[in-house]
């Protein structure tokens with residue numbers, strides 16, 4: 001068995017939303033290293049260009065705001081003008097909002113729900129034709145939704161819409177997987193724990209303190225995230241459908257429950 005080939009992505013076309021920085025960039029770097037041609041998309045063109053320049057000629061900037069259905073369709077149209085098929089879509093762009101229950105605003109609900117739940121659905125819908133063209137029985141196309149452990153268990157912060165959005169996306173992953181498997185498109189999700197990024201400033205700026213609460217005693221690294229995404233995107237992950245892989249150093253599944261009376 002050629003196990004190296006199992007994880008290669010040579011010749012595959014990938015699109016990563018929010019690929020300009022953070023978790024999206026970690027995945028982009030991993031995909032490029034495995035031989036894929038990777039489009040990175042986010043609102044800020046300059047940030048996309050910088051990432052594309054850093055990751056080399058197989059990484060291309062494709063900036064769009066995908067917070068609306070029109071934005072999702074514009075990104076899909078732009079990709080369709082360049083490629084006749086899409087092998088891997090990573091729905092990674094996401095937003096969070098924390099505010100006390102009493103004052104939590106409608107804006108903090110809509111912004112998060114739109115980008116974290118609505119956009120993965122409508123972008124995948126807009127790219128359905130390209131994904132169908134990319135996938136076959138022998139080599140299914142992949143849609144990987146970046147969810148969160150906050151969709152699996154509570155964090156101490158008042159991130160109401162974020163919790164709801166990530167839990168919704170984990171379930172939407174299953175529903176879309178059930179529909180798209182017949183088109184040779186496998187839908188899965190990755191639920192990250194703590195990874196250093198602009199969104200997770202605690203992990204980025206106070207990694208040592210955050211690590212103390214994690215069973216593995218460290219935050220996630222670029223390799224942890226890229227490795228899981230490469231597994232799901234490549235031949236190695238072809239038989240994983242509808243599932244969510246938790247990548248969190250044991251927070252969700254290997255933490256000992258505390259007792260309220262100590």
Ligand SMILES: NC(=O)c1ccc[n+]([C@@H]2O[C@H](COP(=O)([O-])OP(=O)(O)OC[C@H]3O[C@@H](n4cnc5c(N)ncnc54)[C@H](OP(=O)(O)O)[C@@H]3O)[C@@H](O)[C@H]2O)c1
Nearest residue numbers: 018022023042043044065066093094148195197198199200
């Ligand atoms: N870091 C963690 O610990 C962690 C844990 C669990 C889950 N996650 C999830 O991982 C994903 C990435 O998070 P991150 O930590 O890497 O956050 P990040 O550093 O804030 O990156 C977010 C990315 O999304 C892009 N983006 C934001 N709004 C957008 C829009 N309307 N249209 C298109 N792109 C947009 C941003 O670029 P622009 O500003 O240029 O648009 C950026 O590239 C999110 O879904 C997040 O919920 C992160």
